[in-house]
Amino acid sequence: MDMDYERKLVLKYPELCKGYNNKNFELYYGFECSNGWFMLLNDMLLELNNTNNKNIEILSIKEKGGKLVININNENEIVKDIINKYILKSITVCEYCGKNGNIRKIRGYQKTLCSNCMKIFERKIFN
Numbered sequence: 215m216d217m218d219y220e221r222k223l224v225l226k227y228p229e230l231c232k233g234y235n236n237k238n239f240e241l242y243y244g245f246e247c248s249n250g251w252f253m254l255l256n257d258m259l260l261e262l263n264n265t266n267n268k269n270i271e272i273l274s275i276k277e278k279g280g281k282l283v284i285n286i287n288n289e290n291e292i293v294k295d296i297i298n299k300y301i302l303k304s305i306t307v308c309e310y311c312g313k314n315g316n317i318r319k320i321r322g323y324q325k326t327l328c329s330n331c332m333k334i335f336e337r338k339i340f341n
């Protein structure tokens with residue numbers, strides 16, 4: 215994710231994103247997904263923030279096989295439910311532009327994209 219987007223989320227949710235400024239956390243190396251998931255992550259962080267659980271810390275945010283993968287410290291059932299909801303949602307949101315998307319498979323890649331972004335992705339792969 216572009217740094218501008220990452221920083222917006224980190225500034226909005228500093229407690230959850232403490233790891234962004236700590237070399238011992240994978241999150242230090244950034245949010246490993248594309249900009250289309252900005253709102254998805256924003257909504258997820260907002261919900262996690264609203265649980266008022268001061269102990270939870272995001273360890274890493276990634277995309278794998280077209281799905282959001284979140285690693286988190288001190289998760290409980292409520293936190294797990296919130297995260298699972300957004301993991302399921304991630305396979306319906308284009309990772310590049312944020313519009314509606316589906317899981318698409320191409321040359322061993324699996325990505326959640328809309329049809330337009332799929333064309334861009336195909337061009338990138340076949341060139």
Ligand SMILES: [Zn+2]
Pocket residue numbers: 308309310311312313315327328329330331332
């Ligand atoms: Zn798209």
